[in-house]
Amino acid sequence: MPTTIEINKEFKVGKISPRLFGSFIEQMGSVVYTGIYEPEHPDADEHGFRLDVLNKIKALNLGIIRYPGGNFTSGYDWTDTIGPIENRKTKLELAWRGIEPNTFGLNEFFDWLKLVGSEPMMTVNLGTKGIDDARNLVEYCNFPEGTYWSDLRKSHGIKKPHDVKVWCLGNELDGPWQIGRKTAYEYGRLANEASKAMKLVDDTIETVLVGSSTPKLDSYPEWDRVSLEQAYETVDYLALHNYIDRCQDEDLSKKAPREPDDTPTYLARSIEFDKQIEAVIATCDYVKALVRSDKTMYLAFDEWNVHNFPEKEHRNFELGSPIDWCHFSMEDTLLFASMGLSILRRADRIKITCQSLLVNTIPLILTDAMGQSWCNPTYFVMKDLSNLAKGTVLQSVSSGTLYHTDIYQEVPYIDSVVVDSETELICFIVNRSAEEEKIVVNTTIDFSGEISHSELSSKNLEDTNTRENPTNVQPKEVKGRVSLTNNQINITAAPYSWNVIRVGK
Known part of the structure; x- marks a missing residue:
């Protein structure tokens, strides 16, 4: 049949946001170092950006790219990453237990992004830092001139503001793995006050509230409700994250994988995306009624992907040592495609998404240090969605x-x-x-x-x-x-x- x-x-779901299909880079494993940035590589430009990788990324025509994390953000000090490279500090990076030389910093990201042609989505540190650090970063990035942070930016050779419009208020702060983990109430209060202060610096920005890290945590979706109740009127989006693995147990405390799904079950797991999206929309609308607001809360699905087991060993405290470097099969790609369609189906409420991650960690693009780059099959699905999903669903x-x-x-x-x-x-x-x-x-x-x-x-x-x-x-x-x-x-x-x-x- x-x-x-x-x-x-005449029967429409909604207009597709130009930010609907984006991606994500983080100082994690080999995403940046030997991924997008490798000054010694024969295909590197004068900035150290790998042109073989850059050209593949440009072909995706991504609407938005999230940076710098991710879990990395909860220990991030952006002031370590600006100014002359030779004066920057090399530090321990504790989220992924790496070494961070800060040779690829804030302004290097914006230089790279101009070549890519995508909009930035910056994440502030609400793990180990707070309101002052967040508002200062907005001032450095967005204020024209005449203040300490804006003039410091100009002294670093960036005369025009970066004009970042979308700001994530931390990352996965309900996760037990997160540096600076918080309760939903204390996070909601902090995010509310941070968003207010950031918007006092620049009232044109939009902010994204952290939602539950994953539906697999007991805090889902209660975390979303409680944090939203504290910050509903000051934020513009609620974030949601999800990764689907054919072997991962629903109980995250179990380290051993479960029996892998057969093909029909695995390809049906995009249904979990549909269920999660509907549950989070319902939570937002409940809080809208509870706080008697006229504002509709939109969603930022700013981490999503299929997940696979790593094929390269990660070595702690080694620069550029890969994390979750893996190939995706045609079977993985079909599930990835259905996950993308789950997002597209609710274009009326989902306005931002970031496939996670762009290079070398459960990636669209794989690289070898000082070697070649190539694309996972998922790259081609993303290329279709990011280039062609324009207009109205x-x-x-x-x-x-x-x-x-x-x-x-x-x-x-x-x-x-x-x-x-x-x-x-x-x-x-x-x-x-x-x-x-x-x-x-x-x-x-x-x-x-x-x-x-x-x-x-x-x-x-x-x-x-x-x-x-x-x-x-x-x-x-x-x-x-x-x-x-x-x-x-x-x-x-x-x-x-x-x-x-x-x-x-």
Whole structure:
């Protein structure tokens, strides 16, 4: 039985934010050192930025990039990272038990970001530091001139402000792993006062409140409710985080992995994203009613990804020693794609997301020190979403073949989101089935007849891209699998595939 998707151009979910598909870099393992920054590399520019990596990142057209963390932020002293490099202090970095030479600092990040072409999303330290440190950082970054911190920035050669608009009020402060862990109430009070002070420096900025670190913690979603009650009127977004691992036990106190999911269960785990998003929206709306506010709280899903076991050993207190350096398979990529569609489906409330992380840690892009760089297959899904998910998400009513697992019931083989970009209709489709699937999209839209169909698939779900075979899993343009009949789009999706169908209007 084919899957039928009903679309009416007047029934809309919401406008897609230009920040909806972004990423994240952190001073963690080899994300920065030997990832995006390696002055000794033969492909490095005069700033030490790896051009082979930079060009891959630029092709993603990311809406926003979060920096500098992450757990790193809760011990971060930004004043160590500015001024002449030769005068900067080398320090212990305790979140990831590394050495931080501060050769890639605050202004190096902004120099790199200008080349990338994305908007910054800065995180302040509300772990070991607080209100003064946060407001001073905003002054350094955003105030034009005539004050201590703004003039210090100018003395460092940066005449124009960095003009950072989005600021995270700390990171994962309910997590037992976090430096400066806090209760929801004390964090909410601190974040409220920090946000007020930061906005007194620059009233054009937006702030992001830390939500629960993961649905796997007992604090979820109570943490969100309590902290929001303290800060609802002074912040603009609530953050949520989630990583999905086919072997990780739901109880985070258990170190041993559980039995790995079979393929149908693993590919269905994006349902956990849908559930989390709806639960956090409900929590926000409860607090909105409780505090009698007219403001709608939007979401920043500023850490999300599939997770896999590391393939390189991490060595503590060694610069650039990798953490969670791993390959993703075609199977991982299909789940990653469905997670992206879960986000896109709620574009009405989710306005910022950051895939985590960009390079070398459960990454889109892998590098070797002094060696080559290549892309995990997940890179191509992100490239499609970040470049093409523009415009408005349309409401879809779908019916099709369902499957069942021990954990999930009534899972559709076809996972889809349809976007109206003004000039074309874009169908993003994941086929979770081992069989070819037929899809019929019924619309109220007149089409021009122009069609393109990009497909990402592989003969084996375990296929990866490696340094020896970096193009093993690549998207390809396919012909003859999409046709038009009046206002109807007929699609044939290959087994276990990610598909992007573009139809001119």
